[in-house]
Amino acid sequence: MKIATIEAIPYSIPYVHPLHFASGAVHEADHVLVRITTDDGIVGTADTPPRPYTYGETQRSVVAVVEDLFAPQLVGLDVLDREKVQAVLARTVHNQTAKGAVDIALWDVLGQALGQPVTKLLGGWTDSMRVSHMLGFKPAAELLDLALQFRETYGITTFKLKTGRHPVGLDVEAARVLREGLGEDAELYLDANRGWSANEAMEVLRRTEDLGLQFLEEPDDAREVLGRRRLVERSTIPIAADESAPNLGEAAKEILTGGANLLAVKTARSGFTEAAKIVGMAEGMGVDVYVGNQIDTQVGTIASVVFGAALAHTSKRAGELSNFLDMADDLLAEPVVIAGGRIRVPDVPGVGTAVDEDKLAHYRTDR
Ligand code: MUC
Ligand code: MG
Incomplete structure (x- = not known):
């Protein structure tokens, strides 16, 4: 079963509610759909x-790297020769995300060829994921x-709050209002996308000590x-390390260098193969992980x-989905x-x- 063609299809779908965060904003999903077809x-x-402010990729760079670099080397390889x-x-x-998509598309091929859900091939731990919503x-x-609307409509009780604003009091207040409004049972954590200095983050930790936050993601620049x-x-x-830990080595x-003691694992940037290695590494070191999001579409979700x-280790916490x-x-x-x-x-x-x-024909931007 050989790889016959690899397509990288740019498309654009608007957001009804654009998302703003410390490292950028998303108004349109200007993504790339990767499709790999086998000889059978x-x-x-x-x-x-593509997230230029996180990984330096753009929609055009993803298309170029998939079509010009990866495809010529991958076409003709056996899908089962995964290490190659x-x-x-x-x-x-x-x-990162161009590689992640190629890897996931190949797992999709594998699952279809074997007649098995890929979740079973990867581990088969459970049949659903608890959802965390990112605000x-x-x-x-x-x-x-x-947040109350999401709880009422979808049963979501875990929320990640985007932070990293100045003055830091804005985010401290937002976290407090959410905790008071959602009650003590809601799970709440912060992601500053490197928006603060270490000292500012320290101040936020001090001022939110009584809020029962689960964790703080990427408070400052880990470099x-x-x-x-x-x-x-x-x-x-x-x-938690998110963008400071985009691959296994990082x-x-x-x-190991004490830059984080919790890891966000994202399939969009690690595919399934590298994500599984990261989870195994974390599990072996006694470090918790959670499934993070890359502001994913339904395909990515x-x-x-x-x-x-x-996997058992990724199922312990809610995923951003x-x-x-x-x-x-x-x-x-x-x-x-x-639901629920x-x-x-x-x-x-x-x-x-x-x-x-x-829909693909409607939203693709290359024709
Ligand atoms: C996150 O966790 O940082 C921000 C940009 C992006 O693509 O995903 C995020 C979420
Ligand atoms: Mg993050």
């Missing part, structure tokens, strides 16, 4: 969210209204090593669900359903990301 006609699919595929991807540095920058009262290490040492809640480095539910709700439309043929605060793994061979061809 199986089609694997995955979504690529990984070696080809590793030969190009960076380009972007907004006035505190609006954030609470939104400022000593500041970050001091934070991790002094914080009473875990400090994740290991952040944990299903990939996260398939991966997260496959609901930001597609902010989009005007999506590409999946079978829309994702959130959970998303079920599609019980079909492959990843379960069959695309609505009419």
Whole structure:
């Protein structure tokens, strides 16, 4: 079963509710759909969210690297020769989400060829994931209204609040309003996307000590090593690495050098293969993980669900799986359903990301 063609299809879908955060903003899903077809006609699919402010990729760079660098080296390889595929991807540095999508599309092919859900091939731990919803920058009262709406409509009780604003009191107030409005049972954590200095983050930790926050993600720039290490040492809640740990090597480095004691694992940037290695490494070191999001579409969300539910370690915490709700439309043929605060793994061979061809034709931007 050989790789016959690899397509990288740029498309654009607007957001009804744009998302603002410390490192950027998203108004349109200007993503790339990666499609890999085998010589026996199986089609694997995955979504690529270019994030210039996180990984330096753009929609055009993703198309170029997939079509010009990866495809010529991958076409003709046997889909089962997974290490050879990984070696080809590793030969190009960076380009995290382009690599992630190629890997996921190949797993999708594998699952369909074997007639098995990919979640079973990856581990088969459980059949659904608990959902955490990510709230972007907004006035505190609006954030609470939104969170209450998500709880009422979808049963979501875990929320990640985007922070990293100045003055830091804005975010402290937002966290307090959410805690008071949602009650003590709601799970609440912060993600500053490197918006603060270590000292500012320390102040936020001090001022939110009574709020029962689960953890603080990427408070400051992890490259400022000593500041970050001091934070991790002094914080009473875990400090999570997200964009400072985009791959296996960086994740290991952040944990071993004291830059973090919790890891966000994202399939969009790690595919399933590298994400599984990161989870194994974390598990072996006694470090918790959670499935993070890359402001994913429904295609990307299903990939996260398939991966997260496959493993015991990723199933312990809620995964960030609901930001597609902010989009005007999506590409999946079978829309994702959130009920009782959970998303079920599609019980079909492959990843379960069959695309609505009419929608793809409508939203693609290359024709
Ligand atoms: C996060 O956790 O940082 C921000 C940009 C993006 O693509 O995903 C995020 C979420
Ligand atoms: Mg983050």
